[in-house]
Amino acid sequence: KAGVTQTPRYLIKTRGQQVTLSCSPISGHRSVSWYQQTPGQGLQFLFEYFSETQRNKGNFPGRFSGRQFSNSRSEMNVSTLELGDSALYLCASTGSNLVNNEQFFGPGTRLTVL
């Protein structure tokens, strides 16, 4: 069974641009969560999508947004990029419509903002 895949793996952008990251969950998984990982703050929750609806949201500004498609694939978008948005962006999928099940992470997309 294929794991969580994320594309692209690496991105370089400049301040003010916007970026879209993609996540394909494990086949059959319907919940996708996004996290930002930085050396200073560690892993922080961005948001969770289930059945194309945002089910939970972390404390990030509105520049960070996401969506989920009917095939459970998810995208996150960051607009008006700032230097501080440089991070590893991870998505995780969960296998049940219930909560508190095990979450499996993808390899991440490393975003560098210049």
Add this chain to the structure above:
Amino acid sequence: QKEVEQDPGPLSVPEGAIVSLNCTYSNSAFQYFMWYRQYSRKGPELLMYTYSSGNKEDGRFTAQVDKSSKYISLFIRDSQPSDSATYLCAMSANGNNRLAFGKGNQVVVIP
């Protein structure tokens, strides 16, 4: 006060030693406790998953949860060089998939 505290200091141990890692937390709503292992330039990999207080063993790994003290631990017995990685504790409240993470411990097992 951060929800989850994990002393991020690196840890170097000789091969075969026991590795002991721990986290404390402040949110009494946390009921589910996890340990993830993350190798350099990879995503976190789930190692242990426990619910509420108690111990769980899986091979060389033992996870302990003490909810009364808001304290969780991970022990790695007979450590191997392949165990060299960053270990992250994570936890969630009932009915909520949001994981709150510790900062992680970088562990180096020296052959």
